[in-house]
Amino acid sequence: MSTHDSDARRHAFIAEIRAVPAGQVASYGAIARRAGYPRNARWVARLLAEGGEADLPWHRIVRSDGRIAFPAGSAAFDEQCARLRSEGVDVIGGRVRLHSGAGEQWLDAVLWSKALPDDD
């Protein structure tokens, strides 16, 4: 693939990350899928690790099971928990509650007019 393509993909990822509203979280995989590149969760992670993008809400990205991706107790881990909590997100034991209730999911779909399947 050309550098042009990887660049387009990178921007697609960044756009999806920026699209996650404060107080909500999304998994690495969900970002990749929404950007149109399924199976590239690791790439989203790498992108965030590289940093370089200003004001990117990196703290709203967690693992598919809702857990913080950093080792518990690390500075980054604490920072992410703090940022999420400041947005009203419940972080318990290094894990956030991924709206799992069917009813709640349906409500979210209506309120945010988002697709149900890949919505965390």
Add this chain to the structure above:
DNA sequence: ATTTTGACGACCC
């Protein structure tokens, strides 16, 4: 050219 490396994920006990 081949192997290793991750801020990952789906599955299976």
Add this chain to the structure above:
DNA sequence: TGGGTCGCCAAAA
């Protein structure tokens, strides 16, 4: 839940 396995993908070695 919690732990282990195997698959993914592109960058770094």
